[in-house]
Amino acid sequence: MTKVPSLGVRAVTKSYVVQNIRTEALRDVSLTLHPGELSLISGPSGCGKSTLLSLMSGLSRPDRGHVHALGVDLGALDDAARDAFRLAQCGFVFQGFNLFPALDALEQVQIVLDYQGVSQALAARSAREALELVGLGQRRHLRPAELSGGEKQRVAIARAIVKHPRLLFADEPTSALDSVNGAIVTALLREIAHRSGAIVVCVSHDPRLIARADRVLEMEDGRLHRDSRDHSSSNMMGTSR
Protein backbone atom coordinates (compact mmCIF):
# COMPACT_ATOMS: atom_id res chain seq x y z
CA MET A 1 0.00 0.00 0.00
CA THR A 2 1.12 3.52 -0.69
CA LYS A 3 1.90 6.04 2.04
CA VAL A 4 -0.70 8.47 0.80
CA PRO A 5 -4.14 7.20 1.87
CA SER A 6 -5.66 5.77 -1.22
CA LEU A 7 -8.38 3.46 -2.46
CA GLY A 8 -7.03 0.14 -3.64
CA VAL A 9 -8.85 -2.74 -5.26
CA ARG A 10 -6.96 -6.02 -5.51
CA ALA A 11 -8.06 -8.91 -7.70
CA VAL A 12 -11.71 -8.38 -6.91
CA THR A 13 -14.38 -10.73 -8.20
CA LYS A 14 -18.12 -10.36 -7.74
CA SER A 15 -20.94 -12.39 -9.19
CA TYR A 16 -24.68 -12.49 -8.75
CA VAL A 17 -26.81 -15.61 -8.97
CA VAL A 18 -30.42 -15.06 -9.90
CA GLN A 19 -32.61 -18.09 -10.60
CA ASN A 20 -29.57 -20.32 -11.03
CA ILE A 21 -28.11 -18.00 -13.63
CA ARG A 22 -24.73 -16.68 -12.64
CA THR A 23 -23.67 -13.21 -13.75
CA GLU A 24 -20.02 -12.33 -13.38
CA ALA A 25 -20.30 -8.63 -12.65
CA LEU A 26 -16.59 -8.16 -11.90
CA ARG A 27 -13.75 -10.46 -12.94
CA ASP A 28 -10.39 -9.95 -11.30
CA VAL A 29 -10.35 -6.16 -11.17
CA SER A 30 -7.39 -4.31 -9.65
CA LEU A 31 -6.79 -0.59 -9.46
CA THR A 32 -5.61 2.18 -7.16
CA LEU A 33 -7.26 5.59 -6.91
CA HIS A 34 -5.52 8.65 -5.55
CA PRO A 35 -6.53 11.67 -3.50
CA GLY A 36 -7.09 14.94 -5.28
CA GLU A 37 -8.13 13.27 -8.51
CA LEU A 38 -11.41 13.01 -10.29
CA SER A 39 -11.40 9.42 -11.57
CA LEU A 40 -14.02 8.41 -14.00
CA ILE A 41 -15.26 4.92 -14.75
CA SER A 42 -16.97 4.40 -18.06
CA GLY A 43 -18.03 1.51 -20.20
CA PRO A 44 -21.05 -0.11 -21.76
CA SER A 45 -24.19 -0.82 -19.81
CA GLY A 46 -23.99 -3.85 -17.58
CA CYS A 47 -20.18 -4.01 -17.56
CA GLY A 48 -19.98 -3.75 -13.75
CA LYS A 49 -19.37 -0.06 -13.09
CA SER A 50 -21.98 0.37 -10.37
CA THR A 51 -20.98 -2.95 -8.82
CA LEU A 52 -17.39 -1.73 -8.59
CA LEU A 53 -18.55 1.52 -6.99
CA SER A 54 -20.58 -0.29 -4.37
CA LEU A 55 -17.62 -2.50 -3.47
CA MET A 56 -15.24 0.44 -3.24
CA SER A 57 -17.62 2.36 -0.98
CA GLY A 58 -18.28 -0.54 1.36
CA LEU A 59 -21.94 -0.89 0.41
CA SER A 60 -21.29 -4.51 -0.50
CA ARG A 61 -18.50 -7.06 -0.19
CA PRO A 62 -16.44 -8.75 -2.91
CA ASP A 63 -16.64 -12.51 -3.41
CA ARG A 64 -12.87 -12.65 -3.70
CA GLY A 65 -10.10 -10.09 -3.51
CA HIS A 66 -9.67 -7.10 -1.26
CA VAL A 67 -10.75 -3.49 -1.07
CA HIS A 68 -8.48 -1.26 0.97
CA ALA A 69 -9.88 2.19 1.61
CA LEU A 70 -7.76 4.71 3.54
CA GLY A 71 -5.79 1.81 4.98
CA VAL A 72 -8.87 -0.18 6.07
CA ASP A 73 -9.69 -3.59 4.61
CA LEU A 74 -13.40 -3.10 3.93
CA GLY A 75 -13.98 -6.80 3.25
CA ALA A 76 -12.86 -7.64 6.78
CA LEU A 77 -15.30 -5.26 8.47
CA ASP A 78 -18.69 -6.38 9.70
CA ASP A 79 -21.84 -4.53 8.64
CA ALA A 80 -21.86 -2.17 11.59
CA ALA A 81 -18.21 -1.27 11.11
CA ARG A 82 -18.76 -0.61 7.41
CA ASP A 83 -21.75 1.61 8.34
CA ALA A 84 -19.48 3.55 10.66
CA PHE A 85 -16.80 3.78 7.97
CA ARG A 86 -19.24 5.17 5.43
CA LEU A 87 -20.70 7.60 7.95
CA ALA A 88 -17.25 8.94 8.70
CA GLN A 89 -15.57 8.84 5.29
CA CYS A 90 -17.92 8.46 2.32
CA GLY A 91 -20.11 10.84 0.39
CA PHE A 92 -22.57 9.67 -2.28
CA VAL A 93 -24.21 11.31 -5.25
CA PHE A 94 -26.83 9.27 -7.08
CA GLN A 95 -28.32 9.50 -10.52
CA GLY A 96 -31.79 9.86 -9.00
CA PHE A 97 -30.75 12.54 -6.45
CA ASN A 98 -32.49 10.66 -3.61
CA LEU A 99 -33.31 13.71 -1.57
CA PHE A 100 -35.85 13.63 1.27
CA PRO A 101 -39.11 15.16 0.00
CA ALA A 102 -40.10 16.48 3.41
CA LEU A 103 -36.90 18.42 4.10
CA ASP A 104 -35.73 21.75 2.77
CA ALA A 105 -32.30 22.03 1.18
CA LEU A 106 -30.59 23.10 4.39
CA GLU A 107 -32.08 20.19 6.35
CA GLN A 108 -31.11 17.68 3.65
CA VAL A 109 -27.52 18.65 4.18
CA GLN A 110 -27.66 19.17 7.93
CA ILE A 111 -29.16 15.77 8.69
CA VAL A 112 -25.93 14.04 7.69
CA LEU A 113 -24.05 15.92 10.39
CA ASP A 114 -26.87 15.21 12.87
CA TYR A 115 -26.25 11.51 12.37
CA GLN A 116 -22.53 12.10 12.85
CA GLY A 117 -23.32 13.64 16.22
CA VAL A 118 -22.15 17.13 15.30
CA SER A 119 -23.57 19.93 17.47
CA GLN A 120 -26.61 21.76 16.13
CA ALA A 121 -25.02 25.14 15.67
CA LEU A 122 -22.01 23.75 13.85
CA ALA A 123 -24.16 21.44 11.70
CA ALA A 124 -26.39 24.31 10.59
CA ARG A 125 -23.40 26.54 9.80
CA SER A 126 -21.54 23.81 7.87
CA ALA A 127 -24.69 22.94 5.93
CA ARG A 128 -25.07 26.57 4.88
CA GLU A 129 -21.47 26.76 3.78
CA ALA A 130 -21.83 23.58 1.73
CA LEU A 131 -24.93 24.96 0.02
CA GLU A 132 -23.12 28.22 -0.72
CA LEU A 133 -20.28 26.23 -2.24
CA VAL A 134 -22.67 24.65 -4.75
CA GLY A 135 -24.28 28.04 -5.38
CA LEU A 136 -27.54 27.39 -3.57
CA GLY A 137 -27.13 29.59 -0.50
CA GLN A 138 -30.19 31.58 -1.50
CA ARG A 139 -32.36 28.56 -2.13
CA ARG A 140 -31.69 26.76 1.11
CA HIS A 141 -35.30 26.89 2.31
CA LEU A 142 -36.79 25.17 -0.71
CA ARG A 143 -37.92 21.57 -0.75
CA PRO A 144 -36.98 19.15 -3.56
CA ALA A 145 -40.37 19.65 -5.22
CA GLU A 146 -39.51 23.33 -5.61
CA LEU A 147 -36.03 22.79 -7.06
CA SER A 148 -34.96 22.08 -10.63
CA GLY A 149 -33.15 18.86 -11.49
CA GLY A 150 -29.79 20.60 -11.60
CA GLU A 151 -30.45 22.30 -8.28
CA LYS A 152 -31.47 19.00 -6.73
CA GLN A 153 -28.24 17.38 -7.83
CA ARG A 154 -26.29 20.30 -6.40
CA VAL A 155 -28.12 19.86 -3.07
CA ALA A 156 -27.17 16.18 -3.24
CA ILE A 157 -23.55 17.19 -3.82
CA ALA A 158 -23.70 19.58 -0.88
CA ARG A 159 -25.09 16.72 1.21
CA ALA A 160 -22.23 14.48 0.07
CA ILE A 161 -19.46 17.00 0.80
CA VAL A 162 -20.74 18.64 3.99
CA LYS A 163 -18.87 16.17 6.17
CA HIS A 164 -15.66 16.70 4.17
CA PRO A 165 -15.47 13.06 3.14
CA ARG A 166 -12.19 11.60 1.95
CA LEU A 167 -14.08 9.39 -0.48
CA LEU A 168 -16.76 10.73 -2.78
CA PHE A 169 -18.73 8.37 -5.02
CA ALA A 170 -21.00 9.50 -7.81
CA ASP A 171 -23.02 7.14 -10.02
CA GLU A 172 -24.17 8.77 -13.25
CA PRO A 173 -24.52 12.16 -11.54
CA THR A 174 -25.22 14.08 -14.75
CA SER A 175 -27.32 11.68 -16.77
CA ALA A 176 -30.61 13.14 -15.58
CA LEU A 177 -29.46 16.70 -16.27
CA ASP A 178 -29.34 18.99 -19.30
CA SER A 179 -25.99 20.12 -20.66
CA VAL A 180 -25.73 23.35 -18.68
CA ASN A 181 -26.53 21.68 -15.39
CA GLY A 182 -24.39 18.70 -16.33
CA ALA A 183 -21.45 21.07 -16.85
CA ILE A 184 -22.05 22.76 -13.49
CA VAL A 185 -22.13 19.43 -11.65
CA THR A 186 -19.04 18.22 -13.52
CA ALA A 187 -17.14 21.36 -12.61
CA LEU A 188 -18.18 20.98 -8.97
CA LEU A 189 -16.97 17.38 -8.74
CA ARG A 190 -13.65 18.29 -10.30
CA GLU A 191 -13.21 21.26 -8.02
CA ILE A 192 -14.00 19.18 -4.94
CA ALA A 193 -11.35 16.63 -5.92
CA HIS A 194 -8.72 19.27 -6.51
CA ARG A 195 -9.52 21.55 -3.59
CA SER A 196 -10.30 19.09 -0.82
CA GLY A 197 -7.88 16.40 -1.88
CA ALA A 198 -10.62 13.79 -1.68
CA ILE A 199 -10.70 10.67 -3.80
CA VAL A 200 -13.56 11.35 -6.19
CA VAL A 201 -14.86 8.41 -8.22
CA CYS A 202 -17.51 8.92 -10.77
CA VAL A 203 -19.35 6.51 -13.05
CA SER A 204 -20.51 8.13 -16.25
CA HIS A 205 -21.18 7.82 -19.96
CA ASP A 206 -21.26 11.58 -20.24
CA PRO A 207 -18.55 12.77 -22.71
CA ARG A 208 -18.43 16.19 -21.00
CA LEU A 209 -17.59 14.53 -17.74
CA ILE A 210 -15.10 12.19 -19.42
CA ALA A 211 -13.31 15.17 -20.93
CA ARG A 212 -12.95 16.88 -17.56
CA ALA A 213 -11.72 13.86 -15.60
CA ASP A 214 -8.15 13.51 -14.41
CA ARG A 215 -8.20 9.83 -15.09
CA VAL A 216 -10.50 7.64 -17.11
CA LEU A 217 -10.94 3.93 -16.41
CA GLU A 218 -12.74 2.05 -19.13
CA MET A 219 -14.44 -1.21 -18.33
CA GLU A 220 -15.82 -3.97 -20.43
CA ASP A 221 -17.54 -7.17 -19.41
CA GLY A 222 -16.50 -7.03 -15.79
CA ARG A 223 -12.86 -6.19 -16.47
CA LEU A 224 -10.75 -3.07 -16.45
CA HIS A 225 -9.99 -2.51 -20.06
CA ARG A 226 -8.09 0.78 -20.27
CA ASP A 227 -6.66 3.30 -17.82
CA SER A 228 -5.81 6.70 -19.27
CA ARG A 229 -4.69 9.89 -17.64
CA ASP A 230 -5.33 13.41 -18.80
CA HIS A 231 -1.86 14.98 -18.67
CA SER A 232 -3.15 18.40 -19.63
CA SER A 233 -4.94 18.65 -16.30
CA SER A 234 -3.44 21.07 -13.85
CA ASN A 235 -3.62 18.55 -11.05
CA MET A 236 -0.58 18.64 -8.83
CA MET A 237 -1.46 15.94 -6.34
CA GLY A 238 -1.36 12.21 -6.47
CA THR A 239 -0.38 11.83 -10.10
CA SER A 240 2.51 9.52 -9.32
CA ARG A 241 1.78 5.83 -9.19
Add this chain to the structure above:
Amino acid sequence: MAVALARKTLIHEWRRFLPAIMSVGFSGVLIIVQGALLLGIVGTNALSVTQSRADLWVGFPGTQSADLGRSIDIGVSSELLVDSRVARVEPLLLGSGDWRGPRGGGISVTLIGIETRRDALGLARAVLPAERALLDEPATALVDDGDLDKLATEIGGTAEINGRRVRVVGTTSGMRAMGGVNVVVSLATARAIDRSLAASDNVTYYLASLHSSQAAKAVRARFSRPETRSRFEIWTAADLAGRSVRYWLLESGAGVGFIFATAVALLVGTLITSQTLMAAVAASTPQYATLRAIGVPFPKLRRIVVEQAGWVGAIGLALGLAGSLLAAVLARLNGIPFALGPGIMALSGALVLAVALLAGLLALRRLRHADPAALLR
Protein backbone atom coordinates in the same frame (compact mmCIF):
# COMPACT_ATOMS: atom_id res chain seq x y z
CA MET B 1 -32.73 21.61 16.68
CA ALA B 2 -31.82 18.36 15.03
CA VAL B 3 -33.64 17.69 11.80
CA ALA B 4 -36.80 15.78 12.75
CA LEU B 5 -36.98 13.54 9.71
CA ALA B 6 -39.65 11.20 11.10
CA ARG B 7 -42.01 14.00 12.08
CA LYS B 8 -41.40 16.15 9.00
CA THR B 9 -42.02 13.21 6.71
CA LEU B 10 -45.21 12.42 8.58
CA ILE B 11 -46.45 15.98 8.14
CA HIS B 12 -45.31 16.23 4.53
CA GLU B 13 -46.88 12.93 3.59
CA TRP B 14 -49.87 13.14 5.93
CA ARG B 15 -52.19 11.82 3.27
CA ARG B 16 -50.24 8.59 3.27
CA PHE B 17 -50.55 8.26 7.05
CA LEU B 18 -54.17 9.36 7.27
CA PRO B 19 -55.69 5.87 6.93
CA ALA B 20 -53.53 4.65 9.81
CA ILE B 21 -54.50 7.61 11.96
CA MET B 22 -58.16 7.09 11.16
CA SER B 23 -58.03 3.38 11.89
CA VAL B 24 -56.35 4.02 15.23
CA GLY B 25 -58.97 6.67 15.97
CA PHE B 26 -61.84 4.38 15.02
CA SER B 27 -60.48 1.54 17.10
CA GLY B 28 -60.31 3.98 19.99
CA VAL B 29 -63.86 5.24 19.50
CA LEU B 30 -65.15 1.71 19.09
CA ILE B 31 -63.56 0.48 22.30
CA ILE B 32 -64.45 3.54 24.34
CA VAL B 33 -68.05 3.79 23.13
CA GLN B 34 -68.66 0.08 23.57
CA GLY B 35 -67.11 0.10 27.00
CA ALA B 36 -68.90 3.24 28.13
CA LEU B 37 -72.25 1.94 26.86
CA LEU B 38 -71.72 -1.39 28.51
CA LEU B 39 -70.68 0.15 31.82
CA GLY B 40 -73.55 2.60 31.51
CA ILE B 41 -76.09 -0.10 30.90
CA VAL B 42 -74.74 -2.45 33.53
CA GLY B 43 -74.38 0.51 35.84
CA THR B 44 -78.14 1.11 35.72
CA ASN B 45 -78.45 -1.85 38.08
CA ALA B 46 -76.67 0.27 40.64
CA LEU B 47 -78.59 3.50 40.04
CA SER B 48 -80.12 3.42 43.51
CA VAL B 49 -76.56 3.59 44.87
CA THR B 50 -74.95 6.00 42.42
CA GLN B 51 -77.85 8.44 42.53
CA SER B 52 -77.85 8.61 46.34
CA ARG B 53 -75.53 10.55 48.60
CA ALA B 54 -74.90 8.01 51.34
CA ASP B 55 -71.34 7.29 52.46
CA LEU B 56 -72.16 3.78 53.58
CA TRP B 57 -74.74 1.19 52.60
CA VAL B 58 -75.92 -1.57 54.85
CA GLY B 59 -77.73 -4.59 53.44
CA PHE B 60 -78.22 -8.33 53.47
CA PRO B 61 -74.94 -10.25 53.90
CA GLY B 62 -73.51 -11.49 50.62
CA THR B 63 -75.61 -9.25 48.39
CA GLN B 64 -74.01 -9.47 44.94
CA SER B 65 -75.58 -6.51 43.27
CA ALA B 66 -77.47 -3.47 44.55
CA ASP B 67 -80.67 -4.46 42.74
CA LEU B 68 -80.68 -7.88 44.41
CA GLY B 69 -81.03 -6.57 47.97
CA ARG B 70 -82.96 -8.58 50.57
CA SER B 71 -84.49 -7.53 53.84
CA ILE B 72 -82.47 -6.81 56.93
CA ASP B 73 -83.58 -6.23 60.46
CA ILE B 74 -84.85 -2.80 61.45
CA GLY B 75 -82.72 -2.85 64.60
CA VAL B 76 -79.56 -2.33 62.53
CA SER B 77 -80.34 1.38 62.43
CA SER B 78 -79.84 1.93 66.13
CA GLU B 79 -76.68 -0.19 66.09
CA LEU B 80 -75.19 2.09 63.49
CA LEU B 81 -76.19 5.27 65.32
CA VAL B 82 -74.15 4.18 68.33
CA ASP B 83 -71.06 5.18 66.39
CA SER B 84 -70.49 8.89 66.88
CA ARG B 85 -69.02 9.25 63.38
CA VAL B 86 -72.41 8.34 61.89
CA ALA B 87 -74.49 11.47 61.27
CA ARG B 88 -77.69 9.99 59.95
CA VAL B 89 -79.26 6.69 58.98
CA GLU B 90 -82.28 6.27 56.75
CA PRO B 91 -83.97 3.29 55.10
CA LEU B 92 -84.36 2.57 51.39
CA LEU B 93 -86.79 -0.02 50.08
CA LEU B 94 -86.58 -2.01 46.87
CA GLY B 95 -89.70 -3.75 45.66
CA SER B 96 -91.36 -4.78 42.46
CA GLY B 97 -94.69 -4.26 40.82
CA ASP B 98 -96.78 -4.68 37.73
CA TRP B 99 -97.63 -1.34 36.11
CA ARG B 100 -100.91 -0.98 34.22
CA GLY B 101 -101.63 2.29 32.51
CA PRO B 102 -105.00 3.62 31.34
CA ARG B 103 -104.46 1.86 28.01
CA GLY B 104 -103.76 -1.45 29.67
CA GLY B 105 -100.65 -3.58 29.19
CA GLY B 106 -98.46 -4.75 32.02
CA ILE B 107 -94.91 -3.53 32.54
CA SER B 108 -92.90 -4.83 35.42
CA VAL B 109 -91.36 -2.01 37.40
CA THR B 110 -88.90 -1.67 40.24
CA LEU B 111 -90.25 0.26 43.20
CA ILE B 112 -87.77 2.38 45.06
CA GLY B 113 -89.09 3.65 48.35
CA ILE B 114 -87.23 6.66 49.73
CA GLU B 115 -87.35 8.96 52.74
CA THR B 116 -89.23 12.17 51.91
CA ARG B 117 -87.35 14.65 54.15
CA ARG B 118 -85.96 17.53 52.18
CA ASP B 119 -82.35 16.58 52.84
CA ALA B 120 -82.79 12.82 52.54
CA LEU B 121 -79.87 10.75 51.22
CA GLY B 122 -81.81 8.25 49.08
CA LEU B 123 -81.71 9.20 45.37
CA ALA B 124 -80.57 12.70 46.36
CA ARG B 125 -79.01 13.19 42.94
CA ALA B 126 -82.02 12.11 40.91
CA VAL B 127 -84.92 13.59 42.88
CA LEU B 128 -85.25 17.32 43.44
CA PRO B 129 -86.42 18.41 46.94
CA ALA B 130 -89.67 19.80 45.54
CA GLU B 131 -90.56 16.52 43.84
CA ARG B 132 -89.58 14.58 46.90
CA ALA B 133 -91.98 16.62 49.00
CA LEU B 134 -94.81 15.67 46.63
CA LEU B 135 -94.33 12.03 47.61
CA ASP B 136 -95.58 12.81 51.12
CA GLU B 137 -99.07 12.49 49.75
CA PRO B 138 -100.03 8.78 49.76
CA ALA B 139 -100.25 6.82 46.49
CA THR B 140 -98.04 9.18 44.52
CA ALA B 141 -95.07 8.23 42.37
CA LEU B 142 -92.26 9.75 40.35
CA VAL B 143 -91.11 8.18 37.09
CA ASP B 144 -88.09 9.06 35.04
CA ASP B 145 -88.60 11.65 32.34
CA GLY B 146 -87.01 9.18 29.94
CA ASP B 147 -89.64 6.56 30.80
CA LEU B 148 -92.81 8.64 30.34
CA ASP B 149 -93.29 7.34 26.81
CA LYS B 150 -92.59 3.77 27.72
CA LEU B 151 -95.17 3.91 30.54
CA ALA B 152 -97.60 5.81 28.31
CA THR B 153 -98.18 8.34 31.05
CA GLU B 154 -97.53 11.98 31.91
CA ILE B 155 -97.33 14.15 35.01
CA GLY B 156 -100.79 14.09 36.54
CA GLY B 157 -101.59 10.76 34.93
CA THR B 158 -102.70 7.75 36.92
CA ALA B 159 -101.94 4.07 36.72
CA GLU B 160 -102.24 0.93 38.77
CA ILE B 161 -99.29 -0.87 40.30
CA ASN B 162 -100.15 -4.31 41.65
CA GLY B 163 -103.77 -3.20 41.48
CA ARG B 164 -103.15 -0.10 43.61
CA ARG B 165 -103.93 3.22 42.09
CA VAL B 166 -101.05 5.72 41.98
CA ARG B 167 -100.77 9.20 40.56
CA VAL B 168 -97.64 10.37 38.75
CA VAL B 169 -96.76 13.66 40.42
CA GLY B 170 -93.39 14.39 38.89
CA THR B 171 -90.27 13.05 37.25
CA THR B 172 -86.80 11.99 38.20
CA SER B 173 -83.74 12.43 36.03
CA GLY B 174 -81.06 9.83 35.39
CA MET B 175 -83.06 6.94 36.82
CA ARG B 176 -83.72 5.31 33.48
CA ALA B 177 -82.74 1.66 33.64
CA MET B 178 -82.07 -0.63 30.72
CA GLY B 179 -84.04 -3.69 31.81
CA GLY B 180 -87.03 -2.54 33.79
CA VAL B 181 -88.46 0.77 34.85
CA ASN B 182 -87.73 2.54 38.10
CA VAL B 183 -90.70 4.03 39.92
CA VAL B 184 -89.86 6.18 42.92
CA VAL B 185 -92.30 6.34 45.82
CA SER B 186 -92.31 7.13 49.53
CA LEU B 187 -91.51 4.42 52.06
CA ALA B 188 -95.16 4.18 53.04
CA THR B 189 -96.39 3.94 49.47
CA ALA B 190 -93.84 1.27 48.70
CA ARG B 191 -95.08 -0.80 51.61
CA ALA B 192 -98.67 -0.28 50.50
CA ILE B 193 -97.98 -1.44 46.94
CA ASP B 194 -95.55 -4.33 47.44
CA ARG B 195 -96.91 -6.79 50.00
CA SER B 196 -93.50 -8.31 50.62
CA LEU B 197 -92.40 -4.96 52.05
CA ALA B 198 -95.57 -4.50 54.08
CA ALA B 199 -94.12 -5.66 57.34
CA SER B 200 -92.68 -2.43 58.64
CA ASP B 201 -89.98 -4.12 60.67
CA ASN B 202 -87.60 -4.76 57.83
CA VAL B 203 -85.91 -2.65 55.14
CA THR B 204 -83.80 -3.43 52.09
CA TYR B 205 -80.96 -1.06 52.82
CA TYR B 206 -79.91 1.43 55.43
CA LEU B 207 -78.11 4.44 54.05
CA ALA B 208 -75.71 6.17 56.40
CA SER B 209 -74.04 9.52 56.09
CA LEU B 210 -70.98 10.37 58.14
CA HIS B 211 -69.80 13.63 59.68
CA SER B 212 -66.67 13.15 57.62
CA SER B 213 -66.62 10.99 54.51
CA GLN B 214 -62.97 10.12 55.17
CA ALA B 215 -64.08 7.91 58.04
CA ALA B 216 -66.05 5.59 55.70
CA LYS B 217 -63.43 2.83 55.61
CA ALA B 218 -62.93 2.90 59.37
CA VAL B 219 -66.65 2.77 60.11
CA ARG B 220 -67.08 -0.02 57.63
CA ALA B 221 -64.32 -1.97 59.37
CA ARG B 222 -65.99 -1.51 62.75
CA PHE B 223 -69.25 -3.02 61.47
CA SER B 224 -67.63 -5.81 59.51
CA ARG B 225 -66.80 -8.01 62.50
CA PRO B 226 -67.87 -11.67 62.43
CA GLU B 227 -70.61 -11.15 65.05
CA THR B 228 -72.45 -8.66 62.80
CA ARG B 229 -71.60 -10.32 59.48
CA SER B 230 -74.36 -12.89 59.88
CA ARG B 231 -77.05 -10.21 60.13
CA PHE B 232 -75.90 -7.49 57.76
CA GLU B 233 -73.04 -6.39 55.57
CA ILE B 234 -71.72 -2.85 55.15
CA TRP B 235 -70.18 -1.30 52.05
CA THR B 236 -69.00 2.09 50.97
CA ALA B 237 -71.20 3.43 48.16
CA ALA B 238 -68.36 2.92 45.65
CA ASP B 239 -67.93 -0.71 46.85
CA LEU B 240 -71.54 -1.59 46.34
CA ALA B 241 -71.77 0.14 42.95
CA GLY B 242 -68.57 -1.54 41.75
CA ARG B 243 -69.69 -4.90 43.04
CA SER B 244 -73.01 -4.56 41.17
CA VAL B 245 -71.27 -3.66 37.91
CA ARG B 246 -68.83 -6.55 38.20
CA TYR B 247 -71.61 -8.97 39.02
CA TRP B 248 -73.67 -8.05 35.98
CA LEU B 249 -70.65 -7.93 33.66
CA LEU B 250 -69.94 -11.55 34.51
CA GLU B 251 -73.51 -12.73 35.03
CA SER B 252 -74.94 -11.34 31.81
CA GLY B 253 -72.04 -12.37 29.57
CA ALA B 254 -71.85 -8.77 28.42
CA GLY B 255 -68.32 -8.55 29.79
CA VAL B 256 -67.21 -11.44 27.61
CA GLY B 257 -68.97 -9.87 24.66
CA PHE B 258 -67.11 -6.65 25.30
CA ILE B 259 -63.75 -8.41 25.50
CA PHE B 260 -64.47 -10.21 22.25
CA ALA B 261 -65.63 -7.09 20.42
CA THR B 262 -62.63 -5.17 21.75
CA ALA B 263 -60.31 -7.89 20.52
CA VAL B 264 -61.89 -7.63 17.08
CA ALA B 265 -61.55 -3.84 17.10
CA LEU B 266 -57.90 -4.17 18.08
CA LEU B 267 -57.20 -6.80 15.46
CA VAL B 268 -58.79 -4.81 12.66
CA GLY B 269 -57.07 -1.64 13.89
CA THR B 270 -53.71 -3.38 13.98
CA LEU B 271 -54.14 -4.83 10.51
CA ILE B 272 -55.18 -1.58 8.86
CA THR B 273 -52.59 0.45 10.72
CA SER B 274 -49.77 -1.93 9.96
CA GLN B 275 -50.74 -2.16 6.30
CA THR B 276 -50.76 1.60 6.03
CA LEU B 277 -47.45 1.97 7.83
CA MET B 278 -45.93 -0.74 5.67
CA ALA B 279 -47.07 1.08 2.56
CA ALA B 280 -45.58 4.29 3.92
CA VAL B 281 -42.27 2.56 4.64
CA ALA B 282 -42.29 0.92 1.22
CA ALA B 283 -42.94 4.26 -0.46
CA SER B 284 -39.95 5.71 1.37
CA THR B 285 -37.62 2.82 0.58
CA PRO B 286 -35.20 4.95 -1.47
CA GLN B 287 -34.99 7.43 1.38
CA TYR B 288 -34.19 4.72 3.87
CA ALA B 289 -31.66 3.24 1.46
CA THR B 290 -30.07 6.67 1.13
CA LEU B 291 -29.72 6.90 4.90
CA ARG B 292 -28.13 3.45 4.89
CA ALA B 293 -25.69 4.54 2.18
CA ILE B 294 -24.74 7.61 4.20
CA GLY B 295 -23.87 5.16 6.98
CA VAL B 296 -26.87 5.58 9.28
CA PRO B 297 -27.08 2.32 11.24
CA PHE B 298 -30.14 0.13 10.89
CA PRO B 299 -31.49 0.69 14.44
CA LYS B 300 -31.81 4.41 13.71
CA LEU B 301 -33.98 3.61 10.70
CA ARG B 302 -36.16 1.50 12.96
CA ARG B 303 -36.48 4.42 15.30
CA ILE B 304 -37.87 6.58 12.51
CA VAL B 305 -40.59 4.04 11.76
CA VAL B 306 -41.43 3.48 15.41
CA GLU B 307 -41.52 7.21 16.06
CA GLN B 308 -43.93 7.66 13.19
CA ALA B 309 -46.06 4.82 14.55
CA GLY B 310 -46.04 6.59 17.91
CA TRP B 311 -47.25 9.84 16.33
CA VAL B 312 -49.92 7.97 14.38
CA GLY B 313 -51.05 6.39 17.65
CA ALA B 314 -51.06 9.66 19.56
CA ILE B 315 -52.95 11.60 16.89
CA GLY B 316 -55.36 8.71 16.33
CA LEU B 317 -55.97 8.47 20.05
CA ALA B 318 -56.67 12.19 20.29
CA LEU B 319 -59.22 11.83 17.49
CA GLY B 320 -60.68 8.77 19.20
CA LEU B 321 -61.09 10.61 22.48
CA ALA B 322 -62.68 13.56 20.73
CA GLY B 323 -65.08 11.19 18.97
CA SER B 324 -65.93 9.51 22.25
CA LEU B 325 -66.65 12.82 23.95
CA LEU B 326 -68.97 13.64 21.09
CA ALA B 327 -70.66 10.27 21.57
CA ALA B 328 -70.99 11.05 25.28
CA VAL B 329 -72.71 14.34 24.50
CA LEU B 330 -75.09 12.63 22.08
CA ALA B 331 -75.82 9.91 24.63
CA ARG B 332 -76.56 12.47 27.30
CA LEU B 333 -78.88 14.41 25.01
CA ASN B 334 -80.75 11.19 24.31
CA GLY B 335 -80.81 9.92 27.88
CA ILE B 336 -78.72 6.85 27.05
CA PRO B 337 -76.64 5.49 29.92
CA PHE B 338 -73.02 6.13 28.91
CA ALA B 339 -70.35 5.77 31.57
CA LEU B 340 -67.32 7.51 30.03
CA GLY B 341 -64.89 7.34 32.94
CA PRO B 342 -61.14 7.77 33.21
CA GLY B 343 -60.72 4.02 33.56
CA ILE B 344 -62.19 3.14 30.19
CA MET B 345 -60.35 6.05 28.54
CA ALA B 346 -57.01 4.99 30.01
CA LEU B 347 -57.63 1.38 29.03
CA SER B 348 -58.52 2.18 25.45
CA GLY B 349 -55.68 4.72 25.24
CA ALA B 350 -53.17 2.08 26.28
CA LEU B 351 -54.65 -0.50 23.90
CA VAL B 352 -54.77 1.88 20.97
CA LEU B 353 -51.18 3.05 21.48
CA ALA B 354 -50.16 -0.58 21.72
CA VAL B 355 -51.94 -1.18 18.41
CA ALA B 356 -50.01 1.63 16.74
CA LEU B 357 -46.67 0.49 18.10
CA LEU B 358 -47.34 -3.12 17.18
CA ALA B 359 -48.27 -1.98 13.68
CA GLY B 360 -45.01 -0.01 13.56
CA LEU B 361 -43.05 -3.11 14.55
CA LEU B 362 -44.78 -5.11 11.82
CA ALA B 363 -43.96 -2.38 9.31
CA LEU B 364 -40.28 -2.66 10.22
CA ARG B 365 -40.05 -5.78 8.09
CA ARG B 366 -40.35 -3.59 5.03
CA LEU B 367 -37.12 -1.84 5.93
CA ARG B 368 -35.19 -4.88 4.79
CA HIS B 369 -35.88 -3.77 1.23
CA ALA B 370 -33.90 -0.61 1.84
CA ASP B 371 -30.69 -1.89 0.24
CA PRO B 372 -28.29 1.00 -0.32
CA ALA B 373 -26.43 -0.90 -3.05
CA ALA B 374 -29.67 -0.84 -5.03
CA LEU B 375 -29.34 2.92 -5.33
CA LEU B 376 -26.27 2.30 -7.49
CA ARG B 377 -27.41 0.61 -10.64
